[in-house]
């Protein structure tokens with residue numbers, strides 16, 4: 001038996017230092033290296049024949065690799081912050097725009113000091129004192145105010161996004177959030193940073209962001225806000241789908257994105273986060289979990305193996321067995337719905353690559369790769385196969401797989 005390795009080069013860790021890919025971190029982002037391999041394998045010979053789709057864009061890794069390779073791509077995500085971020089990452093910027101942003105940045109760093117003692121807007125983040133010391137928070141609020149005065153609030157497809165991305169990085173790097181686990185946790189203490197230190201941080205981050213933005217991207221990639229269970233028609237028939245959808249593992253993207261989303265006003269209050277996560281496949285934040293209790297499936301044509309595993313989870317006699325069984329049912333239900341509508345958006349011969357992970361609930365293994373493959377087969381996809389990409393966890397039998405299929 002061959003030993004399957006953990007391969008951190010196939011995770012978001014590989015992306016951290018890579019030009020635009022490293023701008024903002026999202027743990028469930030997949031590795032640029034893996035996407036590059038998948039994009040390179042696209043079989044069409046002429047660039048113009050390839051049109052890539054990523055229905056679960058996240059931080060737009062697929063779009064950026066595709067565009068940097070010269071391909072065209074459409075991406076979709078349910079989360080408006082990620083749509084904004086993805087478009088900023090995939091755009092080309094002129095030298096003139098970058099020079100203007102530098103001038104703005106110097107004005108912002110000078111001007112915010114005049115606003116330090118004003119009553120500046122504060123994001124409605126729950127227990128904000130766990131994230132930033134009062135001193136650091138005062139500085140961040142004044143910087144935010146100076147950015148708004150200079151460039152306005154973040155706007156879709158506006159170059160001011162580059163400065164806002166740098167501000168998001170600043171916000172996270174001065175916070176007590178620790179990212180040494182699969183999702184975020186908190187360090188014991190918030191740090192107090194002097195204004196000069198924050199200035200250096202901010203200009204340093206801007207240097208990274210604006211430096212990477214200088215290199216134009218050859219291809220054309222755009223991110224749209226949509227629910228991939230009901231993919232809208234764009235008039236394009238996609239030749240390749242390269243994506244990593246959510247896994248059935250109760251990880252909430254909203255949880256990790258909250259600081260960015262509050263500071264950029266994509267989120268204003270806690271209730272909105274739960275509402276958004278209810279629309280997300282596998283969403284599990286706040287109201288999204290309690291709504292599961294009343295959830296009714298719209299389709300019953302799922303593979304019988306999905307119902308088998310849900311029954312096993314339900315019978316496992318744990319406090320939340322019924323809820324978790326519903327969670328798993330809804331996850332595969334929503335992915336089945338996505339695969340069903342996807343058929344109308346594909347070119348004949350389209351190739352699909354879905355990077356997914358398995359999971360366990362109360363010791364019962366949910367073989368995501370097999371269950372999704374059965375869904376694909378039931379819906380008429382062909383040449384379905386799965387291969388292991390990497391081992392995800394040293395203790396448990398958790399792996400990441402690439403599920404492949406074609407549409408004829």
Ligand SMILES: C[S@@+](CC[C@H](N)C(=O)[O-])C[C@H]1O[C@@H](n2cnc3c(N)ncnc32)[C@H](O)[C@@H]1O
Pocket residue numbers: 026028029030031055056057058059060061062076077078079082226227228229243244245246247253279280281282
């Ligand atoms: C695993 S992440 C994708 C990570 C991405 N490959 C990257 O490199 O950053 C899954 C994404 O699917 C999005 N998503 C979840 N449900 C969705 C839905 N119904 N429609 C569209 N996007 C959805 C989430 O917001 C999240 O960004």
